[in-house]
Amino acid sequence: xxxxxxxxxxxxxxxxxxxxIEAGHDVLIIDDMSGTSVEAVRRVxxxxxxxxxxxxxxxxxVDALTAxxxxxxxxxxxxxxxxLKAVGESVAEPVRYYDVNVGTSIALLKxxxxxxxxxxxxxxxxxxxxxxxxxxxxxxxxxxxxxANPYGKTKRIIEExxxxxxxxDPQLRAVSLRYFNPVGAHPSxxxxxxxxxxxxxLMPFVSRVAIGALPEVAxxxxxxxxxxxxxxxxxxHVSDLASGHVAALEQASPGYEVYNLGTGExxxxxxxxxxxxxxxxxxxxxxxxxxxxxxxxATYADPAKAQRELxxxxxxxxxxxxxxxxxxxxxxxNGYAGA
Ligand code: UFG
Numbered sequence: 335x336x337x338x339x340x341x342x343x344x345x346x347x348x349x350x351x352x353x354x355i356e357a358g359h360d361v362l363i364i365d366d367m368s369g370t371s372v373e374a375v376r377r378v379x380x381x382x383x384x385x386x387x388x389x390x391x392x393x394x395x396v397d398a399l400t401a402x403x404x405x406x407x408x409x410x411x412x413x414x415x416x417x418l419k420a421v422g423e424s425v426a427e428p429v430r431y432y433d434v435n436v437g438t439s440i441a442l443l444k445x446x447x448x449x450x451x452x453x454x455x456x457x458x459x460x461x462x463x464x465x466x467x468x469x470x471x472x473x474x475x476x477x478x479x480x481x482a483n484p485y486g487k488t489k490r491i492i493e494e495x496x497x498x499x500x501x502x503d504p505q506l507r508a509v510s511l512r513y514f515n516p517v518g519a520h521p522s523x524x525x526x527x528x529x530x531x532x533x534x535x536l537m538p539f540v541s542r543v544a545i546g547a548l549p550e551v552a553x554x555x556x557x558x559x560x561x562x563x564x565x566x567x568x569x570x571h572v573s574d575l576a577s578g579h580v581a582a583l584e585q586a587s588p589g590y591e592v593y594n595l596g597t598g599e600x601x602x603x604x605x606x607x608x609x610x611x612x613x614x615x616x617x618x619x620x621x622x623x624x625x626x627x628x629x630x631x632a633t634y635a636d637p638a639k640a641q642r643e644l645x646x647x648x649x650x651x652x653x654x655x656x657x658x659x660x661x662x663x664x665x666x667x668n669g670y671a672g673a
Pocket of ligand 1: 459534537553554555603633
């Protein structure tokens with residue numbers, strides 16, 4: 335298939351581009367490069383040996399997107415990852431988050447309809463489950479409970495828009511993938527997460543501490559009702575996450591489906607820090623800090639539906655993810671900017 339990958343130069347996007355190409359698909363990327371760099375696409379090309387036509391533009395620029403799709407016709411499918419993703423920023427700038435995330439998705443669906451593209455795989459998030467009522471989370475677990483931030487709300491709204499579009503168009507094959515916590519990097523050390531400024535997420539933060547760029551990890555809460563008192567999450571290696579997109583794309587049938595992409599294995603904050611110490615061979619100082627507002631104690635997936643229907647399952651462990659993140663970190667101390 336020829337696949338248009340929106341946000342294809344981002345952390346998950348670049349790994350998904352590699353997985354698609356390695357599965358025999360042709361990939362086109364549209365990305366505004368606001369959170370990443372064209373260097374990521376160059377490295378995808380270096381790893382795969384493929385040429386990846388890339389449009390540096392906002393997906394909401396319908397004229398530019400249409401011209402790009404026509405230039406590379408026929409485009410068979412879209413994998414839609416473009417969007418803003420910082421939870422805290424979404425609380426401070428809600429209108430921008432709704433504008434970019436929802437606006438991007440609507441523009442894309444319009445272009446797909448006009449250009450006869452009938453398959454979409456959308457990057458949703460486990461955040462749509464809000465505060466879990468029961469664990470593990472299945473795709474039938476209630477969504478929208480206590481959604482603490484506009485970022486999560488945009489994911490839920492976009493899921494509903496895509497679901498409604500599929501209900502109205504019998505040709506549309508639509509899939510939402512609810513990601514748990516993506517971590518790790520490409521084993522080559524060439525592609526990885528490149529957060530700007532001080533990272534918000536745990537593994538990038540721990541990695542900065544391991545390399546000596548930050549003094550210590552603040553463990554946000556040690557009095558949760560969990561085995562060691564710290565938060566439990568389902569950390570999925572980004573390469574496993576990427577292969578989930580390939581499976582979803584190849585199995586998509588008319589209608590709308592939702593799949594959890596997670597390992598099903600809860601890992602605590604302290605366990606992740608210990609795994610990173612093993613992978614890096616460094617001591618990682620940490621101190622207990624107050625709970626972070628909006629955090630839930632525990633969230634992890636039941637990935638059985640994706641296993642059953644997509645024939646997909648995770649292969650890599652938290653130790654693999656720490657090792658690969660550390661390789662990326664040590665080879666690219668300044669991210670893509672150092673290239
Ligand atoms: N944590 C710390 N210290 C830190 C950072 C995080 O203790 O410096 C803890 C958090 O309290 C939490 C765990 O590490 O228990 C994971 O936190 P992350 O910020 O890495 O990830 P979240 O689970 O908060 O959120 C992530 C993504 C969201 C996505 C969500 C889906 O950031 O985009 O997973 O569940 F929506």
